[in-house]
Amino acid sequence: MTGRRTGGALLVDCLLAQGVDTAFGVPGESYLAVLDALHDVEDRLRYVPCRQEGGAAYMSEAWARFTGRVGVCFVTRGPGATNASIGVHTADQGSTPMVLFVGQVGRLHRGLEAFQEVEYTSFFDDLAKWVVEVDNAADLPQVVTAAFTIATSGRPGPVVVALPEDVLRDLTTAEPGPAVEVAEQDPTDAGVAAVQSALAGAERPVVLAGGGGWTDVGRTALAAFTEAADLPVVVSFRRHDLFDNTSAWYTGEAGVGMPPAVRETLETADVVLALNCRFGEMTTAVYTLFGTDGRPNDQQIVHMHPSAYEFGKVVTPVATLQAGPNAMAAALLAGAVPADADRARWAGWR
Structure with missing residues:
Protein backbone atom coordinates (compact mmCIF):
# COMPACT_ATOMS: atom_id res chain seq x y z
CA MET A 1 0.00 0.00 0.00
CA THR A 173 2.85 8.83 3.74
CA ALA A 174 5.32 6.79 5.81
CA GLU A 175 5.84 3.15 4.84
CA PRO A 176 6.27 0.04 7.05
CA GLY A 177 9.79 -1.11 7.75
CA PRO A 178 11.26 -4.54 7.01
CA ALA A 179 10.66 -7.56 9.21
CA VAL A 180 12.91 -7.72 12.26
CA GLU A 181 15.38 -10.59 12.40
CA VAL A 182 17.43 -10.82 15.58
CA ALA A 183 20.39 -13.19 15.41
CA GLU A 184 20.98 -15.32 18.49
CA GLN A 185 24.39 -14.85 20.07
CA ASP A 186 26.72 -17.85 19.79
CA PRO A 187 28.83 -19.00 22.74
CA THR A 188 32.59 -18.60 22.61
CA ASP A 189 34.96 -21.55 22.50
CA ALA A 190 36.21 -20.45 25.92
CA GLY A 191 32.67 -20.61 27.25
CA VAL A 192 32.14 -24.17 26.04
CA ALA A 193 35.54 -25.06 27.50
CA ALA A 194 34.37 -23.73 30.88
CA VAL A 195 31.49 -26.22 30.83
CA GLN A 196 33.90 -29.02 29.89
CA SER A 197 36.20 -28.01 32.74
CA ALA A 198 33.37 -28.01 35.27
CA LEU A 199 32.16 -31.43 34.15
CA ALA A 200 35.72 -32.84 34.19
CA GLY A 201 35.75 -32.77 37.99
CA ALA A 202 32.07 -33.35 38.63
CA GLU A 203 30.59 -36.23 40.58
CA ARG A 204 27.01 -34.99 40.99
CA PRO A 205 26.26 -32.64 38.06
CA VAL A 206 22.82 -31.37 37.12
CA VAL A 207 21.40 -29.24 34.33
CA LEU A 208 18.99 -26.50 35.40
CA ALA A 209 17.25 -25.26 32.26
CA GLY A 210 14.63 -22.58 31.78
CA GLY A 211 13.88 -19.14 30.40
CA GLY A 212 12.33 -18.01 27.14
CA GLY A 213 13.43 -17.95 23.53
CA TRP A 214 13.68 -21.70 22.98
CA THR A 215 12.92 -23.29 19.61
CA ASP A 216 12.09 -26.90 18.78
CA VAL A 217 15.62 -27.30 17.44
CA GLY A 218 17.07 -25.94 20.68
CA ARG A 219 14.94 -28.22 22.85
CA THR A 220 15.99 -31.20 20.75
CA ALA A 221 19.66 -30.27 21.16
CA LEU A 222 19.20 -29.89 24.92
CA ALA A 223 17.65 -33.34 25.17
CA ALA A 224 20.37 -34.89 23.00
CA PHE A 225 23.16 -33.26 25.05
CA THR A 226 21.80 -34.31 28.44
CA GLU A 227 21.17 -37.86 27.22
CA ALA A 228 24.66 -38.15 25.70
CA ALA A 229 26.21 -36.70 28.86
CA ASP A 230 23.91 -38.74 31.12
CA LEU A 231 22.94 -35.64 33.09
CA PRO A 232 19.78 -35.20 35.18
CA VAL A 233 17.65 -32.24 34.15
CA VAL A 234 15.60 -29.91 36.33
CA VAL A 235 13.49 -27.24 34.65
CA SER A 236 12.87 -23.87 36.26
CA PHE A 237 9.54 -22.38 37.31
CA ARG A 238 6.76 -22.79 34.69
CA ARG A 239 9.06 -24.49 32.16
CA HIS A 240 7.58 -28.00 32.17
CA ASP A 241 7.31 -27.92 28.37
CA LEU A 242 11.03 -27.40 27.91
CA PHE A 243 11.93 -31.04 28.46
CA ASP A 244 10.11 -34.35 27.96
CA ASN A 245 8.58 -35.07 31.37
CA THR A 246 8.63 -38.83 30.65
CA SER A 247 12.35 -38.87 29.88
CA ALA A 248 14.63 -40.92 32.12
CA TRP A 249 16.80 -37.80 32.47
CA TYR A 250 13.95 -35.55 33.66
CA THR A 251 14.03 -34.91 37.41
CA GLY A 252 11.26 -32.36 37.84
CA GLU A 253 10.42 -28.67 38.11
CA ALA A 254 12.01 -26.20 40.50
CA GLY A 255 8.76 -24.38 41.09
CA VAL A 256 6.01 -23.78 43.61
CA GLY A 257 5.86 -26.58 46.19
CA MET A 258 9.17 -27.98 44.96
CA PRO A 259 9.16 -31.80 45.35
CA PRO A 260 11.67 -33.04 47.95
CA ALA A 261 13.51 -35.12 45.33
CA VAL A 262 14.03 -32.05 43.14
CA ARG A 263 15.28 -29.98 46.05
CA GLU A 264 17.64 -32.75 47.11
CA THR A 265 19.03 -32.99 43.59
CA LEU A 266 19.71 -29.26 43.41
CA GLU A 267 21.00 -29.06 46.99
CA THR A 268 23.47 -31.95 46.74
CA ALA A 269 24.74 -31.34 43.20
CA ASP A 270 28.39 -30.31 43.05
CA VAL A 271 28.11 -28.77 39.55
CA VAL A 272 25.05 -26.86 38.32
CA LEU A 273 24.87 -26.05 34.61
CA ALA A 274 22.29 -23.26 34.64
CA LEU A 275 21.11 -22.90 31.06
CA ASN A 276 19.05 -19.81 30.23
CA CYS A 277 17.34 -19.68 33.62
CA ARG A 278 16.88 -16.94 36.18
CA PHE A 279 17.52 -17.70 39.82
CA GLY A 280 14.14 -16.41 40.93
CA GLU A 281 12.18 -16.97 44.11
CA MET A 282 10.59 -20.26 43.04
CA THR A 283 13.68 -21.76 41.40
CA THR A 284 15.76 -21.05 44.51
CA ALA A 285 13.07 -22.42 46.86
CA VAL A 286 12.43 -18.95 48.31
CA TYR A 287 16.12 -18.08 48.24
CA THR A 288 17.35 -21.06 50.24
CA LEU A 289 19.33 -22.85 47.50
CA PHE A 290 22.62 -22.13 45.68
CA GLY A 291 24.01 -20.04 48.54
CA THR A 292 21.24 -17.45 48.32
CA ASP A 293 20.53 -17.72 52.06
CA GLY A 294 24.02 -16.58 53.03
CA ARG A 295 25.27 -19.99 54.09
CA PRO A 296 28.57 -21.30 52.66
CA ASN A 297 28.04 -22.95 49.29
CA ASP A 298 30.78 -24.83 47.46
CA GLN A 299 28.72 -25.71 44.39
CA GLN A 300 30.22 -24.82 41.04
CA ILE A 301 27.55 -22.91 39.12
CA VAL A 302 28.11 -22.26 35.43
CA HIS A 303 25.53 -19.69 34.37
CA MET A 304 24.63 -19.52 30.67
CA HIS A 305 22.25 -16.75 29.62
CA PRO A 306 21.71 -14.29 26.74
CA SER A 307 21.66 -11.31 29.12
CA ALA A 308 24.78 -10.41 31.07
CA TYR A 309 22.56 -8.54 33.56
CA GLU A 310 21.55 -11.92 35.01
CA PHE A 311 25.11 -12.85 35.95
CA GLY A 312 25.84 -12.39 39.64
CA LYS A 313 22.42 -10.85 40.32
CA VAL A 314 21.36 -13.65 42.69
CA VAL A 315 24.02 -16.35 42.77
CA THR A 316 27.80 -16.34 42.43
CA PRO A 317 28.84 -18.46 39.43
CA VAL A 318 32.31 -19.81 38.79
CA ALA A 319 31.87 -19.13 35.08
CA THR A 320 29.43 -17.22 32.87
CA LEU A 321 28.56 -17.67 29.21
CA GLN A 322 26.57 -15.03 27.36
CA ALA A 323 24.74 -16.79 24.54
CA GLY A 324 21.27 -17.65 23.31
CA PRO A 325 19.73 -20.88 24.61
CA ASN A 326 19.44 -22.65 21.28
CA ALA A 327 22.97 -21.78 20.19
CA MET A 328 24.25 -22.82 23.61
CA ALA A 329 22.46 -26.17 23.54
CA ALA A 330 23.81 -26.88 20.04
CA ALA A 331 27.35 -25.96 21.11
CA LEU A 332 27.17 -28.17 24.21
CA LEU A 333 25.99 -31.10 22.10
CA ALA A 334 28.79 -30.54 19.61
CA GLY A 335 31.65 -29.88 21.98
CA ALA A 336 30.94 -30.45 25.67
CA VAL A 337 29.76 -34.06 25.94
CA PRO A 338 32.03 -35.61 28.59
CA ALA A 339 34.16 -38.66 27.99
CA ASP A 340 33.08 -42.15 29.08
CA ALA A 341 35.35 -41.98 32.13
CA ASP A 342 33.77 -38.74 33.27
CA ARG A 343 30.22 -39.99 32.81
CA ALA A 344 31.04 -43.10 34.80
CA ARG A 345 31.72 -40.97 37.89
CA TRP A 346 28.09 -39.87 38.12
CA ALA A 347 26.34 -42.88 36.62
CA GLY A 348 24.75 -43.76 39.97
CA TRP A 349 23.94 -40.14 40.77
CA ARG A 350 21.22 -39.77 38.16
Whole structure:
Protein backbone atom coordinates (compact mmCIF):
# COMPACT_ATOMS: atom_id res chain seq x y z
CA MET A 1 0.00 0.00 0.00
CA THR A 2 1.30 3.47 -0.88
CA GLY A 3 -0.03 6.99 -0.44
CA ARG A 4 -1.64 8.64 2.54
CA ARG A 5 -3.20 6.56 5.29
CA THR A 6 -4.10 7.04 8.92
CA GLY A 7 -1.63 6.31 11.68
CA GLY A 8 -3.88 3.45 12.73
CA ALA A 9 -3.76 1.91 9.25
CA LEU A 10 0.01 2.39 9.10
CA LEU A 11 0.43 0.67 12.46
CA VAL A 12 -1.55 -2.35 11.28
CA ASP A 13 0.48 -2.47 8.05
CA CYS A 14 3.65 -2.37 10.17
CA LEU A 15 2.40 -5.37 12.14
CA LEU A 16 1.67 -7.25 8.92
CA ALA A 17 5.20 -6.47 7.76
CA GLN A 18 6.50 -8.10 10.97
CA GLY A 19 4.54 -11.25 10.16
CA VAL A 20 1.90 -10.72 12.83
CA ASP A 21 -1.25 -12.72 12.08
CA THR A 22 -2.91 -12.75 15.52
CA ALA A 23 -3.52 -10.04 18.12
CA PHE A 24 -5.55 -10.00 21.31
CA GLY A 25 -7.29 -7.11 23.01
CA VAL A 26 -10.32 -5.34 24.39
CA PRO A 27 -11.80 -2.75 22.01
CA GLY A 28 -11.68 0.82 23.25
CA GLU A 29 -12.47 4.30 21.99
CA SER A 30 -8.87 5.51 22.33
CA TYR A 31 -7.65 3.38 19.42
CA LEU A 32 -10.64 3.32 17.10
CA ALA A 33 -8.47 4.06 14.05
CA VAL A 34 -6.55 0.82 14.72
CA LEU A 35 -9.77 -1.15 15.09
CA ASP A 36 -10.99 0.21 11.75
CA ALA A 37 -7.75 -0.85 10.11
CA LEU A 38 -7.85 -4.29 11.72
CA HIS A 39 -11.33 -4.80 10.30
CA ASP A 40 -10.01 -4.03 6.82
CA VAL A 41 -7.37 -6.80 7.05
CA GLU A 42 -9.29 -9.39 9.07
CA ASP A 43 -8.46 -12.03 6.45
CA ARG A 44 -4.73 -11.57 7.21
CA LEU A 45 -4.58 -10.46 10.83
CA ARG A 46 -6.99 -11.99 13.32
CA TYR A 47 -8.02 -9.72 16.18
CA VAL A 48 -9.30 -11.74 19.15
CA PRO A 49 -11.62 -9.58 21.31
CA CYS A 50 -11.54 -10.40 25.01
CA ARG A 51 -13.74 -9.52 27.96
CA GLN A 52 -11.04 -8.07 30.19
CA GLU A 53 -7.60 -6.62 29.51
CA GLY A 54 -5.82 -8.87 32.00
CA GLY A 55 -7.12 -11.86 30.12
CA ALA A 56 -6.11 -10.34 26.78
CA ALA A 57 -2.56 -9.74 28.02
CA TYR A 58 -2.34 -13.26 29.43
CA MET A 59 -3.57 -14.70 26.13
CA SER A 60 -0.98 -12.70 24.24
CA GLU A 61 1.78 -13.89 26.58
CA ALA A 62 0.65 -17.52 26.34
CA TRP A 63 0.38 -17.30 22.55
CA ALA A 64 3.97 -16.02 22.40
CA ARG A 65 5.16 -18.93 24.54
CA PHE A 66 3.38 -21.48 22.37
CA THR A 67 4.50 -20.06 19.03
CA GLY A 68 7.89 -18.55 19.85
CA ARG A 69 6.77 -15.33 18.16
CA VAL A 70 6.04 -11.88 19.55
CA GLY A 71 2.69 -11.66 21.31
CA VAL A 72 0.62 -8.59 20.40
CA CYS A 73 -2.06 -7.03 22.57
CA PHE A 74 -4.21 -3.87 22.27
CA VAL A 75 -5.93 -2.16 25.19
CA THR A 76 -7.51 1.22 25.81
CA ARG A 77 -6.14 3.90 28.10
CA GLY A 78 -6.30 4.18 31.89
CA PRO A 79 -7.95 1.10 33.45
CA GLY A 80 -7.40 -0.83 30.23
CA ALA A 81 -3.66 -0.42 30.66
CA THR A 82 -3.67 -1.07 34.40
CA ASN A 83 -5.71 -4.24 33.94
CA ALA A 84 -3.24 -5.43 31.30
CA SER A 85 -0.23 -4.75 33.53
CA ILE A 86 -0.41 -8.19 35.17
CA GLY A 87 0.16 -9.82 31.78
CA VAL A 88 3.10 -7.49 31.14
CA HIS A 89 4.56 -8.46 34.52
CA THR A 90 4.16 -12.15 33.68
CA ALA A 91 5.88 -11.64 30.32
CA ASP A 92 8.70 -9.80 32.06
CA GLN A 93 9.35 -12.50 34.65
CA GLY A 94 8.77 -15.26 32.11
CA SER A 95 11.11 -13.74 29.49
CA THR A 96 8.34 -13.73 26.90
CA PRO A 97 8.48 -11.41 23.85
CA MET A 98 5.36 -9.27 23.80
CA VAL A 99 4.26 -5.82 22.61
CA LEU A 100 1.37 -4.10 24.38
CA PHE A 101 -0.21 -1.23 22.47
CA VAL A 102 -2.12 1.18 24.70
CA GLY A 103 -4.49 3.92 23.59
CA GLN A 104 -3.66 7.35 25.00
CA VAL A 105 -5.27 10.77 25.29
CA GLY A 106 -4.58 13.20 22.46
CA ARG A 107 -1.27 15.04 22.46
CA LEU A 108 -2.80 18.44 23.26
CA HIS A 109 -4.52 16.99 26.33
CA ARG A 110 -1.49 15.34 27.91
CA GLY A 111 -0.64 16.56 31.38
CA LEU A 112 -4.08 18.10 31.91
CA GLU A 113 -5.47 15.17 33.90
CA ALA A 114 -7.64 14.21 30.96
CA PHE A 115 -10.18 11.42 31.38
CA GLN A 116 -8.37 8.18 32.27
CA GLU A 117 -4.99 9.73 31.52
CA VAL A 118 -1.93 7.80 32.75
CA GLU A 119 1.73 8.60 32.20
CA TYR A 120 2.78 5.16 30.92
CA THR A 121 6.55 5.55 31.00
CA SER A 122 6.47 5.86 34.78
CA PHE A 123 3.72 3.27 35.25
CA PHE A 124 5.35 0.49 33.21
CA ASP A 125 9.00 1.41 33.79
CA ASP A 126 9.72 -1.51 36.15
CA LEU A 127 7.56 -4.01 34.23
CA ALA A 128 8.75 -3.70 30.63
CA LYS A 129 12.03 -3.68 28.72
CA TRP A 130 11.04 -0.46 26.98
CA VAL A 131 8.15 2.01 27.20
CA VAL A 132 7.58 4.60 24.48
CA GLU A 133 4.86 7.04 23.46
CA VAL A 134 4.50 7.85 19.76
CA ASP A 135 4.47 11.58 18.99
CA ASN A 136 4.07 11.50 15.22
CA ALA A 137 2.32 9.08 12.89
CA ALA A 138 5.38 9.06 10.62
CA ASP A 139 7.41 7.61 13.51
CA LEU A 140 5.31 4.46 13.75
CA PRO A 141 7.49 2.27 11.45
CA GLN A 142 10.63 3.05 13.47
CA VAL A 143 8.82 2.53 16.77
CA VAL A 144 7.39 -0.84 15.70
CA THR A 145 10.79 -1.98 14.43
CA ALA A 146 12.44 -0.96 17.69
CA ALA A 147 9.68 -2.58 19.77
CA PHE A 148 10.01 -5.95 18.02
CA THR A 149 13.81 -5.76 18.15
CA ILE A 150 13.92 -5.02 21.88
CA ALA A 151 11.22 -7.59 22.70
CA THR A 152 13.21 -10.39 21.03
CA SER A 153 16.83 -9.36 21.76
CA GLY A 154 18.92 -10.77 24.59
CA ARG A 155 16.56 -11.86 27.33
CA PRO A 156 13.14 -11.61 25.63
CA GLY A 157 10.46 -9.54 27.30
CA PRO A 158 7.59 -7.07 26.97
CA VAL A 159 7.53 -3.64 25.36
CA VAL A 160 4.76 -1.06 25.88
CA VAL A 161 3.83 1.41 23.13
CA ALA A 162 1.43 4.26 23.97
CA LEU A 163 -0.67 5.59 21.07
CA PRO A 164 -2.22 9.07 21.38
CA GLU A 165 -5.58 8.89 19.66
CA ASP A 166 -4.91 11.91 17.44
CA VAL A 167 -1.67 10.32 16.18
CA LEU A 168 -3.74 7.35 15.06
CA ARG A 169 -6.12 9.63 13.14
CA ASP A 170 -3.40 11.70 11.46
CA LEU A 171 -2.60 11.01 7.82
CA THR A 172 0.92 10.05 6.78
CA THR A 173 2.85 8.83 3.74
CA ALA A 174 5.32 6.79 5.81
CA GLU A 175 5.84 3.15 4.84
CA PRO A 176 6.27 0.04 7.05
CA GLY A 177 9.79 -1.11 7.75
CA PRO A 178 11.26 -4.54 7.01
CA ALA A 179 10.66 -7.56 9.21
CA VAL A 180 12.91 -7.72 12.26
CA GLU A 181 15.38 -10.59 12.40
CA VAL A 182 17.43 -10.82 15.58
CA ALA A 183 20.39 -13.19 15.41
CA GLU A 184 20.98 -15.32 18.49
CA GLN A 185 24.39 -14.85 20.07
CA ASP A 186 26.72 -17.85 19.79
CA PRO A 187 28.83 -19.00 22.74
CA THR A 188 32.59 -18.60 22.61
CA ASP A 189 34.96 -21.55 22.50
CA ALA A 190 36.21 -20.45 25.92
CA GLY A 191 32.67 -20.61 27.25
CA VAL A 192 32.14 -24.17 26.04
CA ALA A 193 35.54 -25.06 27.50
CA ALA A 194 34.37 -23.73 30.88
CA VAL A 195 31.49 -26.22 30.83
CA GLN A 196 33.90 -29.02 29.89
CA SER A 197 36.20 -28.01 32.74
CA ALA A 198 33.37 -28.01 35.27
CA LEU A 199 32.16 -31.43 34.15
CA ALA A 200 35.72 -32.84 34.19
CA GLY A 201 35.75 -32.77 37.99
CA ALA A 202 32.07 -33.35 38.63
CA GLU A 203 30.59 -36.23 40.58
CA ARG A 204 27.01 -34.99 40.99
CA PRO A 205 26.26 -32.64 38.06
CA VAL A 206 22.82 -31.37 37.12
CA VAL A 207 21.40 -29.24 34.33
CA LEU A 208 18.99 -26.50 35.40
CA ALA A 209 17.25 -25.26 32.26
CA GLY A 210 14.63 -22.58 31.78
CA GLY A 211 13.88 -19.14 30.40
CA GLY A 212 12.33 -18.01 27.14
CA GLY A 213 13.43 -17.95 23.53
CA TRP A 214 13.68 -21.70 22.98
CA THR A 215 12.92 -23.29 19.61
CA ASP A 216 12.09 -26.90 18.78
CA VAL A 217 15.62 -27.30 17.44
CA GLY A 218 17.07 -25.94 20.68
CA ARG A 219 14.94 -28.22 22.85
CA THR A 220 15.99 -31.20 20.75
CA ALA A 221 19.66 -30.27 21.16
CA LEU A 222 19.20 -29.89 24.92
CA ALA A 223 17.65 -33.34 25.17
CA ALA A 224 20.37 -34.89 23.00
CA PHE A 225 23.16 -33.26 25.05
CA THR A 226 21.80 -34.31 28.44
CA GLU A 227 21.17 -37.86 27.22
CA ALA A 228 24.66 -38.15 25.70
CA ALA A 229 26.21 -36.70 28.86
CA ASP A 230 23.91 -38.74 31.12
CA LEU A 231 22.94 -35.64 33.09
CA PRO A 232 19.78 -35.20 35.18
CA VAL A 233 17.65 -32.24 34.15
CA VAL A 234 15.60 -29.91 36.33
CA VAL A 235 13.49 -27.24 34.65
CA SER A 236 12.87 -23.87 36.26
CA PHE A 237 9.54 -22.38 37.31
CA ARG A 238 6.76 -22.79 34.69
CA ARG A 239 9.06 -24.49 32.16
CA HIS A 240 7.58 -28.00 32.17
CA ASP A 241 7.31 -27.92 28.37
CA LEU A 242 11.03 -27.40 27.91
CA PHE A 243 11.93 -31.04 28.46
CA ASP A 244 10.11 -34.35 27.96
CA ASN A 245 8.58 -35.07 31.37
CA THR A 246 8.63 -38.83 30.65
CA SER A 247 12.35 -38.87 29.88
CA ALA A 248 14.63 -40.92 32.12
CA TRP A 249 16.80 -37.80 32.47
CA TYR A 250 13.95 -35.55 33.66
CA THR A 251 14.03 -34.91 37.41
CA GLY A 252 11.26 -32.36 37.84
CA GLU A 253 10.42 -28.67 38.11
CA ALA A 254 12.01 -26.20 40.50
CA GLY A 255 8.76 -24.38 41.09
CA VAL A 256 6.01 -23.78 43.61
CA GLY A 257 5.86 -26.58 46.19
CA MET A 258 9.17 -27.98 44.96
CA PRO A 259 9.16 -31.80 45.35
CA PRO A 260 11.67 -33.04 47.95
CA ALA A 261 13.51 -35.12 45.33
CA VAL A 262 14.03 -32.05 43.14
CA ARG A 263 15.28 -29.98 46.05
CA GLU A 264 17.64 -32.75 47.11
CA THR A 265 19.03 -32.99 43.59
CA LEU A 266 19.71 -29.26 43.41
CA GLU A 267 21.00 -29.06 46.99
CA THR A 268 23.47 -31.95 46.74
CA ALA A 269 24.74 -31.34 43.20
CA ASP A 270 28.39 -30.31 43.05
CA VAL A 271 28.11 -28.77 39.55
CA VAL A 272 25.05 -26.86 38.32
CA LEU A 273 24.87 -26.05 34.61
CA ALA A 274 22.29 -23.26 34.64
CA LEU A 275 21.11 -22.90 31.06
CA ASN A 276 19.05 -19.81 30.23
CA CYS A 277 17.34 -19.68 33.62
CA ARG A 278 16.88 -16.94 36.18
CA PHE A 279 17.52 -17.70 39.82
CA GLY A 280 14.14 -16.41 40.93
CA GLU A 281 12.18 -16.97 44.11
CA MET A 282 10.59 -20.26 43.04
CA THR A 283 13.68 -21.76 41.40
CA THR A 284 15.76 -21.05 44.51
CA ALA A 285 13.07 -22.42 46.86
CA VAL A 286 12.43 -18.95 48.31
CA TYR A 287 16.12 -18.08 48.24
CA THR A 288 17.35 -21.06 50.24
CA LEU A 289 19.33 -22.85 47.50
CA PHE A 290 22.62 -22.13 45.68
CA GLY A 291 24.01 -20.04 48.54
CA THR A 292 21.24 -17.45 48.32
CA ASP A 293 20.53 -17.72 52.06
CA GLY A 294 24.02 -16.58 53.03
CA ARG A 295 25.27 -19.99 54.09
CA PRO A 296 28.57 -21.30 52.66
CA ASN A 297 28.04 -22.95 49.29
CA ASP A 298 30.78 -24.83 47.46
CA GLN A 299 28.72 -25.71 44.39
CA GLN A 300 30.22 -24.82 41.04
CA ILE A 301 27.55 -22.91 39.12
CA VAL A 302 28.11 -22.26 35.43
CA HIS A 303 25.53 -19.69 34.37
CA MET A 304 24.63 -19.52 30.67
CA HIS A 305 22.25 -16.75 29.62
CA PRO A 306 21.71 -14.29 26.74
CA SER A 307 21.66 -11.31 29.12
CA ALA A 308 24.78 -10.41 31.07
CA TYR A 309 22.56 -8.54 33.56
CA GLU A 310 21.55 -11.92 35.01
CA PHE A 311 25.11 -12.85 35.95
CA GLY A 312 25.84 -12.39 39.64
CA LYS A 313 22.42 -10.85 40.32
CA VAL A 314 21.36 -13.65 42.69
CA VAL A 315 24.02 -16.35 42.77
CA THR A 316 27.80 -16.34 42.43
CA PRO A 317 28.84 -18.46 39.43
CA VAL A 318 32.31 -19.81 38.79
CA ALA A 319 31.87 -19.13 35.08
CA THR A 320 29.43 -17.22 32.87
CA LEU A 321 28.56 -17.67 29.21
CA GLN A 322 26.57 -15.03 27.36
CA ALA A 323 24.74 -16.79 24.54
CA GLY A 324 21.27 -17.65 23.31
CA PRO A 325 19.73 -20.88 24.61
CA ASN A 326 19.44 -22.65 21.28
CA ALA A 327 22.97 -21.78 20.19
CA MET A 328 24.25 -22.82 23.61
CA ALA A 329 22.46 -26.17 23.54
CA ALA A 330 23.81 -26.88 20.04
CA ALA A 331 27.35 -25.96 21.11
CA LEU A 332 27.17 -28.17 24.21
CA LEU A 333 25.99 -31.10 22.10
CA ALA A 334 28.79 -30.54 19.61
CA GLY A 335 31.65 -29.88 21.98
CA ALA A 336 30.94 -30.45 25.67
CA VAL A 337 29.76 -34.06 25.94
CA PRO A 338 32.03 -35.61 28.59
CA ALA A 339 34.16 -38.66 27.99
CA ASP A 340 33.08 -42.15 29.08
CA ALA A 341 35.35 -41.98 32.13
CA ASP A 342 33.77 -38.74 33.27
CA ARG A 343 30.22 -39.99 32.81
CA ALA A 344 31.04 -43.10 34.80
CA ARG A 345 31.72 -40.97 37.89
CA TRP A 346 28.09 -39.87 38.12
CA ALA A 347 26.34 -42.88 36.62
CA GLY A 348 24.75 -43.76 39.97
CA TRP A 349 23.94 -40.14 40.77
CA ARG A 350 21.22 -39.77 38.16
